[in-house]
Amino acid sequence: MRHVPQGILSGLRVIDCSTYIAGPAAAVILSDFGADVIKIERPPHGDPYRYLVTVPGMPVSDQNYCWILDGRNKRSVALNLADPDAREALLKLVRGADIFITNYQPQLQRKFRLEHSDLAAINSRLIYASVTGYGENGEDAEKPGYDATAYWARSGLMHTMHNGDAEPVQSPAGFGDHPTSMSVFAGIMLALYRRQLTGEGSRVTTSLMANGAWSNSCAIQAALCDAAFLPKWTRKAAINPLVNHYVTRDGQRIFFCLLDPPRDWPNLCRALGFLELVDDPRFSTPAARRGNSAALIERMDDAFAQCDLSHWSSVLKEHDLIWGPVPPPSDVAHDPQFEQNYVFAEIEPGLKTVQNPIRVEGLEKAAPRMAPGMGQHTRDVLLELGYSEEQIAQMIERGAAQ
Template sequence: MEDGIFEGLKVLDCASFIAAPAAATVLSDFGAKVIKIEPPGSGDPYRSLPNLPGYPVSQHNFAWLLDARNKKSLALDLSSPEGQSVLYRLVAEADVFITNFPPAVRGRLGMTYAELAPLNERLIYASFTGYGEKGEEANKPGFDTNAYWARSGLMDLVRADTDTTPARSVAGMGDHPCAMALYGAIVTALYKRERTGKGSHVSSNLMANGIWAASVLAQAKLCGAKFGERRPRERALNAVTNHYKCKDGRWIILSLLNEERQWPALACCIGREDLITDPRFATKPSRHARSLELIKLFDEVFATKELAEWRRILDGNGLVFGVVGILDDIPNDKQMLENEVLVPFEGDTMLTINSPIWVDGSNKVKPRHPPGIGEHSDEILREAGYDDSAIQKLRASGAVA
């Protein structure tokens, strides 16, 4: 499959901002033809995200590069009858229609599932919302920072203790995992279509994905579990599943869940073989009982060497640990590069972030730079059967730009 698993699949990306359009991006990575439908003029508002206060300053539109790669842009006014007529013609020949407009807006624009499904019985209609398709909050707008991160309890749960200020999420932190959920729903529907010949309506939302990410602790609450005191790092109950500051100010995190086997190896690696037989820490219960004392000891030990040195010392000894990464690490991360987590744009040396799925025997397309607003309007319309005269009329009406 040189051109990707989804070669020949036609996708209409009629969505804005991140989660829903990013699901279309993943389909495009595997060869689908994705038409980005955006309003004339300024286009998808997501194009302007890097202009907001606090975002990194760059000559490149980094947000658009990531989530609009490989796509072709059609600037279409969906509020006009002419624009809706174009949409209906495209839907009739499409495989997948993706939107994140709230249900009420879909109704106003004549693009509900009930309206589009009769145009194409094989259509997969994928909708994404903040809080679900039903109930009093169905039309409530939401971004991942509030509907995913805050609503789910994650914003509260990552606090060191109950007195710490809740932590803000970073841009796209919830949207991109949500995109994978919507992608999974679309692929599931495509499989169903292979068996039945019929399309269907699939959906996902930020709130549901947030509580799925909160996972274990959310389920514990649903089971009526009793929660203990939330403790800061310095007072953690287990010193070998904690994080420590190195000499250069970088952090390392230990995750030694198989303590009985890994404890002697850790003690040897840090040059404290005496801890193996030290009665204070010789057994798992004793280490847990004296966790504060052991954390203080580890703080002193890890502060003696830089992160890179600790990585060399700890690697290859059966110890589970991780680097607390910073953005400066990413461009030169050898493991990410060798595993094609980071890949260059076609004909460019600039890297982008690959979608996190690989299928043996099927190539992904080389990432192509994203389109300008309406860059492919004429091309898309001609493929849909419009001649030059009809295209000129659409442009004159303002329905197409």
């Protein structure tokens, strides 16, 4: 097999003219495979994602961990797009670019003349990728949205993902943005392949709402088929005790997903020492377990509370049962299974970052580089575009650049 050197996308230039997470994360994936990504930020503050870690409720750290994750590998150029000279600098970048990513709302795209038609007119080979909250049609097309509102709430996921005795929960930061970034990346790669065939650029679009619908598509497809949805249940009276979570003696949660009852039920009984329950008519069939779920869950709760997770991990593996631990992120960050599968990469000595989840045999990812300061590369990039030191100084002095 012929080996492809590190950076299969090297030689491609990406203009990341997006904010927060979905668009910037797609640009990160492109950079991981070698693309040169130039991040356009609007002075004086830049991408508001830089400040997400200061929002109340976010984990407290002296590191800007969100920016490290989705700002890595990029060069930051700060341009005031309302200034004609700054806009001209951006257009010079676009003329030599392969990909332009934006999540600007339609009114901002019009204001700064950054719609697809504007940029395709000066670069017919450009791949223009646009991420919206709620799609490009309908009354909400220009409505602002985050992944929490468009992906998590609007798609029905927020309603779906809670027990009957709980209020709907807020999604974690980036919960919908990062899956959406994979759609953006996939669309860009399809558009690049199309360009290879036709020589033409194209427009790639996706929305947080559509990606939320795809994530919640089993439930939505059920609704499309007029399925009858069951009332929500509580953990202690779950409709299927074999798809439920339990707590071990050392306070660790484990989650079961046992979907092959003829095989799994006897194995679970053996693992828990419930041999007398294998043929017990109260529990021996799925229907019986549903009818007596509270009693069975109580028995299982008592059993799991007798031993630590390490014991149950060994026993459940021995009986070939499908389950998983429910660790906090602080444990995930040190889980050897993640380490051994290259989920993390060192970005600088003593600091790791989360890799994108794509691995292709024969391709290497670029070593991650620390996320830039705001406007850190403005001067360097403008020099590459042919601006003189004097011109750059003038642009910075009057606020066109930073």
